[in-house]
Amino acid sequence: MSLRFNRNTDGETQALGRSRGGFGCKIIGLCDAAGRLVDFVLAPGQAHELAASVLLLQRLPKPPTWALADMACDAKVFRSAARAMGSIPVVPSRKNTKQPEPCPDYLYRHRNLIERCWSRLKEWRAIATRYDKTAISYAAGIAIATTLDWFKSSG
Structure with a gap:
């Protein structure tokens, strides 16, 4: 299990930003086939999930067979990154997509x-x-909760 996050302490990396829900942040994560968090990235509330999802895919030590994601990752960038790794992207296409790609239910x-x-x-x-005020302490809390979740699921 690898839980990595940025250790920069300047104001830009505190992962806080405005969104429709207010001032907050997003946790974009990657889990294994057992439903346990393997890696995560903190992003500001207004940030899109696509760039962080591609980053998480690239940080995997071994490519997965299937790369499942929600409609937010319905982009050529995500699909091509997954295919470049040797994974098959399983992402439903949006309703207004001109050329929808298949997504096996x-x-x-x-x-x-x-x-x-x-x-x-x-x-x-x-x-x-x-x-938590800083991204480092918040990410540490997520890492602790994830570790305890791994212990609970292995028992």
Whole structure:
């Protein structure tokens, strides 16, 4: 398991930003087939998930067979990055896409594993509300919660 994050302390890397929900941040993560968080990136609230998703794919030590993602990653960049690694992208196309790509339902239904992973991690009050001021301390809290989740799932 590798949980990496930026250690810069200037104002730009605190992963805080404005979004429709207010002032906050996003946790963009990657989980394994058992639904456990493997790697994550903190991003400001207004940032798109696509760049961080491609970064997480590239940081994997071994390419996965399938790269499941939600509609936010329906872009040529994500699909080509997954194919370059040797993975098959499983991303549903948006409704207004001119050339929709196939997304097998029998594979996409396993995407609920990451949603259940977030549900377990957000049981931790500090993760759900982000009381920490700095990105380093917030990422450390996520890493601790993830480690305890790994221990709980292995027992």
